[in-house]
Amino acid sequence: MTNNSYFPEGSELERFVKRRRQKGVIWRSLFLLATTLGVVILMVLLLSIIDDSLGYAAVQYKIDPQEMVVGFYQDMALNAPNARTFDDADELARALVAQPDAVGLLDEATFRAHADDLRAVSIEDGELPGVVVAVSQQNDWPQSVSMLELMPLFTIAETWSDVRAAWPETPVHRYLPPASSPALTTFVASVYGDDPAQQPVEALLAMLAQHLSPGALRQFVAEKPLDQRTQEEVLGILEERVLEPTVIETWSLSRSILHKDEIEAAIAGMPDAELEFRRWVTWDFITSPQSSRPELAGVRTAIIGSLWVVLITLLFSVPVGIGAAVYLEEYGSGSRLDQFIENNINNLAGVPSIIYGMLGLAVFVRALEPLTSGSMFGLADPTTANGRTILAAGLTLGLLILPIIIINAREAIRAVPRAFREASYGLGATQWQTIWHHVLPNAIPGILTGSILAISRAFGETAPLVVVGASTAIFVDPNGPFSKFTTLPIQIYQWTSRPQAAFQNLAAAAIIVLLALLLALNAVAILLRNKYQRSY
Amino acid sequence: MADQSSSNGHYAIEAKNLNVFYGDFHAVKDVNLTVEKNKITALIGPSGCGKSTVLRCFNRMNDLIPVARIQGDVLFHGKNIYDPDVDPVQVRRRIGMVFQKPNPFPKSIYDNVAWGAKINGFKGDLDELVRTSLEGAALWDEVKDKLDANGYSLSGGQQQRLCIARALAVRPDIILMDEPTSALDPIASLRIEELMIQLAEQYTIIVVTHNMQQAARVSDYTAFFTVDEGRTGYLEEFAPTEELFTTPRSRITEDYITGRFG
DSSP, X not given: OOGGGGSOOHHHHHHHHHHHHHHHHHHHHHHHHHHHHHHHHHHXXXXXXXXXTEEEEEEEESSOXXXXXXXXXXXXXXXXXTEEEOSSHHHHHHHHHHOTTEEEEEEHHHHHHTTTTEEEOEETTOOOTTEEEEXXXXXXXXXXXXXXXXXXXXXXXXXXXXXXXXXOSOBOEEEEOXXXXXXXXXXXXXXXXXXXXXXXXXXXXXXXHHHSOHXXXXXXXXXXXXXXXXXXXXXXXXXXXXXXXXXXXXXXXXHHHHOHHHHHHHHHTSTTEEEEEEESSOHHHHHSOOOSSTTTOOSHHHHHHHHHHHHXXXXXXXXXXXXXXXXXXXXXXXXXXXHHHHHHHHHHTTSOHHHHHHHHIIIIIIITHHHHTSGGGTOOOTTTOXXXXXXXXXXXXXXXXXXXXXXXXHHHHHTSOXXXXXXXXXXXXXHHHHIIIIIHHHHHHHHHHHHHHHHHHHHTOOHHHHHHTOOSSOOSOOOSTTSOOOOXXXXXXHHHTOSSHHHHHHHHHHHHHHHHHHHHHHHHHHHHHHHTOOOO | OOOOOOTTTTEEEEEEEEEEEETTEEEEEEEEEEEETTXXXXXXXXXXXXXXXXXXXXXXXXXXSTTEEEEEEEEETTEETTSTTOOHHHHHHHEEEEOSSOOOOSSBHHHHHHHHHHHTTOOSOHHHHHHHHHHHTTOHHHHTTOTTSBGXXXXXXXXXXXXXXXXXXXXXXXXXXXXXXXXXXXXHHHHHHHHHHHHTTTSEEEEEXXXXXXXXXXXXXXXXXXXXXXXXXXXXXEEEHHHHHHSOSSHHHHHHHTTSOO
């Protein structure tokens, strides 16, 4: 009765409850805000990386690809059998009139001036803007030709019948304007095309021979006979050694979309530069080795290096970490020494990674050089022959993540219900049988989760590897634990510090590759973990 | 441990002046208890009286607690199981245990039963052993078609009988049961009680229970434990069950069994 007066009643109660609920709403909004903030920051990060990995680039070629193709076919036409060059178009027209076996190239104006004595050959399936393929009025066979027939007609055909069997077996005479004339350029570009990517492999090989020194060409032949190479391969060599594109400037995706006019203005001020829209993450980027030229550089070397290092790290730290965790949890008696070890492990997890780099340098690179360089086993890589190898790096990262793995594995082992241990002991099992058959199998999901997190950290670690001596410029793939190496984060770090604009885009592309690899590793690990998921 | 006859042949196990300490805390003092073969002995008493502690002394389960210290003798076949030359693994092989909360291994029903035999070097027909053990625990008919199913797919009562089958599979002499029905519903509890009476034909059973009716229903002997002022547990009275419940010698026992405290 009177007790009730101690508690709020009526409207006071209503206000009181409302106030309490409001407090909850405020906290909820704060938590929502925190979550949103995290997600937004993550999105911004991803977007900024994607922004840098796509966009326009101003590309300058040492030899313009179109000029290379056009020049090649011009040369072929000019050097064809019975080809004559006339500097003066009228002279060409007059010579053409006099030679019934000849075919000539004329600009439209000249042709019209001589239209009485010359006949235009019509093109069946195309157009030659401003250019006329002409023959003498005395010549009566080629009424019309196809584009395909024009190709041999002006280059390799020796007689008219080589082009079309119905035509006479008289030799073809070709009367051509000089190399620099627009008529010949237009004709070649229209008939043979000017895009290197659309040329047959034989033509590309001939272009390669035309532009490369015989020595360089022999080097390629030694690698793999030219006639066994695909069109794509030859195109790649051409691009790398002949065209030599240079990216002068790049624009991010957002600028490419929003400020196209600015970019076009900028490109107008750059002589010889072409605007190309580039995707920096390409299959070529993933499969190409490192290069000092951003146009050719890829991350294959770094990916293989990263995978090797992480493999060593995994092989070292997971068994050792689980072993230590089992000892500390199951066998450790809580003696002073055990406590000392335990405290140290917990503290080691918080030591900055650069310190581990110093440790790795002193221990693995220097003190254990015979082991880490492989010279102990006679397996030293002749190009390194010091301790700055994958093995040293893997062991260093292994030490770095060992405390994390131990701590997580101990948690997982401790989480195995006591009831399983008691049941096992109660049946007359020894301690080892209990650990092996019950504790470890039930701790595996937890141990895996911890190890995944630790391995992911090792995968993205940079600082200790810089100290241990990851190579910044390495062009050969590592082929074993005793190779010198670079890893993806090192590669990214190195690229971001380069002055050329294109390297910034490459760094962004490499970050995307790194993230994708991390996601893939984690996905595999999560699948494994789900497979062993606890069933009790 | 060889099966040897002893001076007190009809006792399965015997505690003499048993004292248990947890660190500085004297948990149980001066327990003298003789457990007869093929009988059910119940340990009852209020919370914290040390009855579970005493039970766990019989198969050296207290060894698993680092701070536990035991004084006195536990004679099994005339041999003190706390002698330095006795391996607790051998003791537990002979003296099985069933726990308060059903705790099957997260394995198949078959493996739950077979595992103990396998690690103890069983060389006979495992399938046959699994069948007889499950039959012994009155579970065979319910699980014979799903031996591959996980132990945790069973109901609580079935899980507890699976744990009993698991204990039977290593053919122990004595089965210790630590409040085996406290996590079960009344019907499942009743089935376990019936099973205990059946098992007593072949095994010696020592059971800790909170439930006095259960002790009265199933046990042949009852040991009543209680605590003194220092919270140390001791054995107040030990007698045939009927005698203890009808004509208790001690006043404290009478107060407890009539529900005046505990």
